[in-house]
Amino acid sequence: MLIDSHAHLDDSRFNDDREAVLQRAWDAGVRKILTIGNGGGPDEMGCGVPIAESHDWIYTSAGIHPHDASKVEERHYGVMEQLAGHHRVLAIGETGLDYYYDNSPRDIQREVFRRQLALAKERDLPVIIHTRDADEDTIALIKMEMPSRGVVHCFTSGNKLADFVLDIGFYISFSGIVTFPKAEALVEIARRVSGDRILVETDCPYLAPIPHRGRRNEPSFVCDTARFIAEVRGIPRDEFATQTSANFDRLFTVKSA
Ligand SMILES: [Zn+2]
Numbered sequence: 213m214l215i216d217s218h219a220h221l222d223d224s225r226f227n228d229d230r231e232a233v234l235q236r237a238w239d240a241g242v243r244k245i246l247t248i249g250n251g252g253g254p255d256e257m258g259c260g261v262p263i264a265e266s267h268d269w270i271y272t273s274a275g276i277h278p279h280d281a282s283k284v285e286e287r288h289y290g291v292m293e294q295l296a297g298h299h300r301v302l303a304i305g306e307t308g309l310d311y312y313y314d315n316s317p318r319d320i321q322r323e324v325f326r327r328q329l330a331l332a333k334e335r336d337l338p339v340i341i342h343t344r345d346a347d348e349d350t351i352a353l354i355k356m357e358m359p360s361r362g363v364v365h366c367f368t369s370g371n372k373l374a375d376f377v378l379d380i381g382f383y384i385s386f387s388g389i390v391t392f393p394k395a396e397a398l399v400e401i402a403r404r405v406s407g408d409r410i411l412v413e414t415d416c417p418y419l420a421p422i423p424h425r426g427r428r429n430e431p432s433f434v435c436d437t438a439r440f441i442a443e444v445r446g447i448p449r450d451e452f453a454t455q456t457s458a459n460f461d462r463l464f465t466v467k468s469a
Pocket residue numbers: 306342365366
């Protein structure tokens with residue numbers, strides 16, 4: 213059993229064959245998926261709810277991506293608060309800072325991130341963090357609000373951020389990027405993260421792992437990333453699957469209906 217801790221099943225690239233994609237994931241042994249509920253911007257927040265309501269093994273989140281921070285109006289936080297109370301919404305995010313693309317001004321990214329950290333803390337929900345080229349500010353903002361639990365998804369940062377998030381009890385989730393050539397530093401982190409703090413994800417439809425690189429990614433491919441990391445860590449695949457599944461269940465507590 214494997215869990216894809218971060219997918220974008222709402223993406224239009226799945227419009228023609230979404231159910232077939234989910235069936236392939238199930239057949240490959242994927243038993244839970246967390247589909248991110250951000251959509252293409254704050255007006256589409258909650259887009260994961262219909263998928264999560266119609267599949268009992270799929271859960272979702274509510275958040276605003278740093279790319280879309282400049283589109284946020286105050287009312288969107290009200291929508292997020294309401295979604296936070298939905299029984300299929302298990303987390304706030306993805307939210308964070310992306311100084312690589314800088315699609316929104318950095319000061320606005322920081323404020324929108326801070327508000328979501330504060331909401332996660334207030335509701336005692338885990339926060340799903342996206343961070344790129346912004347390790348220092350990510351650490352500073354987490355320290356400022358200190359939500360009780362969270363995960364840095366699609367981890368590509370360095371040792372300092374890894375050590376910080378592990379120190380405060382957060383989790384680290386690896387995507388297919390870890391399977392790419394030249395990912396040695398990342399592989400080193402995937403080797404040393406303790407077994408009770410590691411997760412795997414696809415971040416599909418982006419970032420298909422080797423041997424699917426360049427194709428549309430989908431949840432069944434989480435098996436390839438998991439196999440790669442299990443090998444790096446020198447443990448059987450089954451053991452790694454059991455660990456990451458237990459970690460997911462501990463971090464993303466399923467709500468009663
Ligand atoms: Zn992301």
